[in-house]
Amino acid sequence: MMPTAHTTFLGLPFSEQAQVVWQEGTYLATRYEEEDTVGLYHLPAGFFVELSYDHVANELIKRVRTFTSKADLEDYACYVDLTDLSLGDEKLASTVLLPS
Incomplete structure (x- = not known):
C-alpha cells in the first residue's frame, strides 16, 4: 500500500484524515495547548500531522x-x-523522550 501523499491527505474529510493518521502515522509526542492535548504524528510520505483532542x-x-x-x-x-x-534524503527521529 502506497503512503498517502500530503496533498491527498489535505483533500480528505476530517474523519478520513484521522484514519490515515492512525493507520499510517508514527506517534511522536504530545504537547498541551490551553485545554487541548495535541498529538504529533509522522506520516511515511514525509509530513507531520497534529491532531487535537x-x-x-x-x-x-x-x-x-x-x-x-x-x-x-x-x-x-x-x-x-x-x-x-527518515525524511527523504534527511535522517530525523521517532524516539519519544518523556519529561521526568
Missing part, C-alpha cells in the same frame, strides 16, 4: 495541522529525539 469533552477536535518543516517541531523539542526518522 479536547480531554474535557473526551473527543477529537476537528482541527488538523500539517507541516513538513523541522522548524515547526520546536514546540516538541524537549520531548522528541529526531535522529532516526
